[in-house]
Amino acid sequence: MELVELLAYIGALFIGLVLGLIGGGGSILTVPILVYAIALDPVVATGYSLFVVGTTSLAGSIQHMKRKMVNYKVALLFAIPAFTAVYLTRAFLIPAIPDSLFYLGSFEVTKDLFIMVLFAVIMLMASLSMIRNKKTSTIEEQHNTSYIILMVQAFGIGIITGLVGAGGGFLIVPALLFLAGLPIKKAIATSLFIIAINSLIGFLGDVQNIAINWVFLVSFSAISVVGIFLGMWLNRYIDGKKLKKGFGWFVLIMGIYIIFKELAG
Structure with missing residues (x-):
């Protein structure tokens, strides 16, 4: 096993570790690890990421399901438009995007560049939400439930998930x-639970479009x-909330690094 592959597997362990400790965020590192450590094409990496994120989230949600913490009605209302959008994005939208999008002078904007920069922007948004660390636990349960708006927003989030391969928690x-x-x-x-459904069904849209190394993908996911x-x-011994802000800064730096690396490269 080469050093970069070993580091990638360590990264897979870290992805799951962060998700278990702070309840989210770890999956945002999947694509950078696959692109920069394994040298996968960004389109393939985002597809692989959906499988990794899906299996890891499903494993994590089992404990919540046992404790009856999952609201299945809301999950289905959100998941149906979301996974529809993810599947359509992976199966039809991404294959339809041309490899060369446009030129800015002599600078070529390619599909791979677009995906990685968009992913970096999503990383920046995710990092800011972790750094701010608002005390949402104090929010009272709302009574003006808007399921139609929820489903519209779910479809939009599904498109983003399909494009960049991140869970979008x-x-x-x-x-x-x-x-x-x-x-x-x-x-x-x-x-x-929603992320698990979205990601795994979205991954099905990739099966017909990309060559999949199942041995690597399953082993990477298993480690995660x-x-x-x-x-x-x-998490029983370490306060994950205290780690969340520090991890947010790490993701912020990674997002900025990806933007500079892609635009300067």
């Missing part, structure tokens, strides 16, 4: 809080699943 949780009126703990648990259970165990 930092977008889903606020929607569940303010539009579905869920308490914070149920919003987080339901979000993880081990990481999430390890993170859940460590």
Whole structure:
């Protein structure tokens, strides 16, 4: 096993570990690890990421399901338009995007560049939501539930998930809080369940379009699943909320690095 591959597997463990410790955010590192450590094409990397994020989130949501923390009605209302958007994006939109989009003078904007810069912007948004660390636990359950707006927003989040291969928990949780009126703990648990459904069904849209190295993908995902259970165990002894802001700064730096690397490269 080469050093870069070993580092990638360590990264897979870290992805699950962070997800188990702070309840989200770890999946945002999947694409950078696959692109820069394994040298996968960004389109392939975002597809692989959906499988990794989906299996890891599903494993993590099992504990929430056992404790009856998942609101299945809201999950289905959100997941149906979201996974429809993810699937359509992966199966039809991404293959339809030309490899060369346009030129800015002599600078060529390619599909790969567009995906990585968009992903970096999503990383910046996710990092800011972690750094701000608003005390959403104090929010009371809402009674003016707006399921139509929730489903429209779910479709939009599904398109973003399909494009960049990230779970989008930092977008889903606020929607569940303010539009579905869920308490914070149920919003987080339901979000993880939604991410699992969205990602795995979205990945099906890739099966016909990309060559998949199943041995690597399954082993990478399995290590990430081990990481999430390890993170859940460590969460008993370590306050994940205190780690969240520090991880947010790390993601912010990574996002800025990706933008500079892609635009300067």
